[in-house]
Amino acid sequence: MISLLLADDHTLLREGLKRLLHQTSDILVEGEAGNGQEVLALLARRHWNVLVLDMSMPGRDGIDLIRQIKTEYPGVPILVLTMHGEQQYATRAIKAGASGYLTKDGAAEELVQAVRKVAMGGRFLSQALAESIAFDGRGDGGDSPHLLLSDREFTVFQLLAEGQNNAEIARRLFISVKTVSTYKTRLFLKMHMRNQADLVRYAISHHLLNDPGPLDSHPAQPNTGN
CATH class of the missing domain: 3.40.50.2300 (Response regulator)
Structure with missing residues (x-):
């Protein structure tokens, strides 16, 4: 069994x-x-x-x-x-x-x-x-820069694309605002983007936005650790 x-x-x-x-x-x-x-x-x-x-x-x-x-x-x-x-x-x-x-x-x-x-x-x-x-020819990440992101960078990417700011992302992921800023800088460099508007357009065109889920109704507790 x-x-x-x-x-x-x-x-x-x-x-x-x-x-x-x-x-x-x-x-x-x-x-x-x-x-x-x-x-x-x-x-x-x-x-x-x-x-x-x-x-x-x-x-x-x-x-x-x-x-x-x-x-x-x-x-x-x-x-x-x-x-x-x-x-x-x-x-x-x-x-x-x-x-x-x-x-x-x-x-x-x-x-x-x-x-x-x-x-x-x-x-x-x-x-x-x-x-x-x-x-899929994108499997090597050559045509899809989001595939080059680490798992945590990818999560930050999605939350930014949903319109959340650094403080909101920090609370949700139990990390510091400074750490969120570091992830944000890294993913912008890896994806060759200038601002959050570029990121949102990319996320929409590649169907990378999460649907709203029950997590939104569970407020996270802040954590200042990295």
Whole structure:
């Protein structure tokens, strides 16, 4: 039996996924989490065969959470289930340590297949994403400078594109305003941009803006550390 930990902040979605997975004869959802802290707490209690993880939950940045989980619990395969279907999200998740990546608009059969495959130590990408990563000429970052950004720079990039200022980004990411300014300078240099307007236009044209999520309703606590 595959023991599965399901992490998503939408209760109704978790209920639907549980009903779907429990229709199989070999997958059992034995734990649920609504944010990154709950995920880490449940991982500390026992072993899980698979973690199905939404990258857009309240609190931690999804890539940072994946990286921490793989450092502290390297034996737990992570299957990302998210609304983000763009190549850059999948690439970053896989590089951070995820074993699979699926979008929430995929077929139910695909989710079951993915869970089984990563539980056995394999890797899984939807066919559309696999083809995009394999054949997209931008894969080397030559035509898409945002692919040259580090994960933290990319997160700052998205928040700037959404119109947030340095202080707001610092509160959201639990870093200092000075650190945000450093990231901002780096990403402007890497992407050859002059100002935030250039950044917004680029983000829109490349479909890099995050949809508003529940994180906006959870105020972050300021932290002056780097």
